[in-house]
Amino acid sequence: MKKIMICCTFLSLLFCVGLFGKEEIDDLAMVMAVGVDKAENGEIWVTAQVVRPADARGDAGVGGTEGDPIWTATGEGKTIFEAIRNLARFSSRRIYWGHNAIIVISEEVARDGIVDVIDFFTRNNELRMRTWIVVTEKKANEVVAVKTGLEVIPGRSLDRLFRYSPIVAEAPRTDVMSLSASYIGEHVHPYLAMVRLRSRGVDPENPKEFGSIPQIELSGIAVFRDDQMVGRLNPRESRGFLWFVEDVGNAIIPLSCPDEEGPVSVELRDNRFQLTPNYKNGKVSFIATVETVTDLVELGCPTELEHSEVMEDLESDVAAYIKKDIEVMLEKVQKEFKVDAIKLGRAFQAKYPQYWNDLKDDWDEIFPEIEVKVNVKVELNNPQLLENPTRKGKD
């Protein structure tokens, strides 16, 4: 027995001849954001935002040597993999995807089809499945190269933009996993958040030039048929869309004062959404029910009404506003895009599996004609800190 054990021990030593596949951290070029564009000659153009560790130390980048915390470079190729490999022609380190926070696809690429993007980034074992993936209406390389947000590394800023996006509720939190699931899934179609560059940052050295520094902001939803983008929803339509696909966060509803001029803001707090399919006489219909508890967060008119009266009046305005969000979205998705990205088919299949087999092959034709009735119930009962509306105390 002992002899065999000694043999086993020595046999194991034979395999300890070095560390196979080892990667030293200072040999890696850590990609924080990547952009996918199409070059004029039709080739894929991949732009990688790579962190420069020596210049990106600490929360504020303090302690690093003088220099940019990121290095952005592009590679071109017939395929995504070739384009990335071509980055290695001039990158002094091996490109490493493990810390990539976001993939930005240009609208041009999205309209041509993104099956190669889905395949490459789900097949790659380095990439996280919770990497955000978005579409931008112009060039993705511009978005990837821009310095945006508070973080030292712009890729981190983009990551956090999506982590806290529910507070604006104007774009979905789409990641590689959700894209893959909706592309592979039967009778659902993908959608991705859209971002754009807007001059929103203020230059502290020249504050007169208000909003002169481009920043990345959420700008709606790109809707796909299979892997090809068919259209986009604006932020308001996107909010209507979000009710169907994910939790709507603390969105703000801008309204007008009930009896006089002035702005009012209502914040959604506790939201519930229910989609009820119906099937009668061979006709499919849905009832979408929204129930929301909201807070009054701004009342910009010195009204003589009591809070309770104002809020009672506002409840119906909020309900109408939310209903309008959903209806304009449905009009666009059903009549213009004709793509079931809002998962009505899935909801119908869940409730009526016995009828689904008869309808599923014709679902694309049925979907645009489906009647969706929207019911919104709003409860507005929290004026926050104030007992009375803000009004002047003088006669």
Next chain:
Amino acid sequence: MKSQISNAMLLAIIINIVYAKAIGVTQGIIARQAGGDMWIVTIFSTLFGLLIMSLTVLIIKRTPEKNILEQTKLLVGKWGEKLIALLMFTFFLGAYGGIMITVVYHLMDYFLPEVPTYIFVALVTIVGVYGIMKGVEVIARLAVLGVFSIIVLNILLLLGSLDYFEIESFLPVLRNGFFNAVEVTKHHNADWAMATLMVAIILPMVKQKEKWMKYSTKALILGGGFILMWPILEVGVLSPEVAGQYIVACMQMARSAEIGLFVHRYELIMVIFFAISALIQVMMCLLCASISAKHIIGGNNLNFLLIPVAVILGVFGYWVVNDHIRAMDLLTYYWPRVAMPITFAVPIIVFLLGFIFKKKLTKGNLDAPS
């Protein structure tokens, strides 16, 4: 073997021998064939496992000092014993291929793609042989540690995935039909068969025979529960389509889990905590194959057979995993056809033989050396 382990250790071994393969590779295959019903398939299969396990314990209880092969010898002579031993060796040889798929693809595809396949197979097999040489008690103690690892892994994965859980993905229930769900259980049944056939061999080594049934049943229920969490999360978080897209579905699940900003990418956590279960699978498979080989050859010394059996299983395992397409084809289409008849036939045949040749199980015969 005269080693004695407790019933709690047996429970731990049963849970470990099924867990590692059942949560990932098996669930991927089930997802491809049963879609959103994969969690129901897992429940059905656990019930089948419970049934076969109870039958196996009943069989061994008839001759508590003898394993199923020795009992067969008692009932129908040495050629019957050799036939059953050959069937069981074939089963554990095939099972070793499945285990190698689990171990190698977890490590190679997700961490070390540049390392040659034979390194994984050889190292795992050598560790397996080393474990057997240390004895069943040591393996059993390791298995107890493995159960704690499994619990930790399940809790971590649950915490990292619940945010993305969608209950709608479970509807409609039994979307591909009841009979399809029952048919697809064959893949998970083959996992439970590793436990039942192993119990058929090692149960005489377990103390307190009056508790055998209680603990083996408990092991099935607990192990089934630990495994069931995975298809439930794979349906609710990944979606059945995505789970079915990958060879190792559980690693995809781990790759998608995260807690806040700083704890993400569970692949390493996953491998750390499921490694013990994978090693227990390797060790017990090697041990049971060696015992089966001993009964085929008719020798007395198990130690001389360990290395040759490890080489046979290792070479077969390497041949299986060296080609991903071949590996998955074998596991998906051919392995159930081999495993299912053995899984059900061996205990049922021996049970019926016990009925027919009841007289041979008399006290005098039982006391005779096997």
